Amino acid sequence: MNYALHEVLEIHEMAAFKTTCLTKSKTMKALITDQLLKDIMQQDIDVSTRQLQEYASILTNAKQ
Template sequence: MDYALHEVLEVQEMTAFKTVCLTKSKTMKALVSDPQLKAIMQHDVDISTRQLQEFASILSNAKH
């Protein structure tokens, strides 16, 4: 699919942001002792991982 340059750049920015979120959640989850907070962080890890896979798919299909 043909995407405009600004669209590709937006997806790249979102990918960078979600990568930071994923890294932070994974790191902090190891330090958390509260089970509820740990479950919320694991949920965020799962969602962020799925979103990054979707962003990768979009970027791989974008014509440069």
């Protein structure tokens, strides 16, 4: 699929932001003692990881 340059740049921007959020979630999870909050953070980590994989797939297809 062909994407306009601004669309590809927006995906890059979203991926960069999501990477920062993922890094923060992983770091904070290590510091949390409450199990419920740890579970919520793990869910966020799982969702963010899946979203980054989707962004990578979109960017790979955009270059073809």
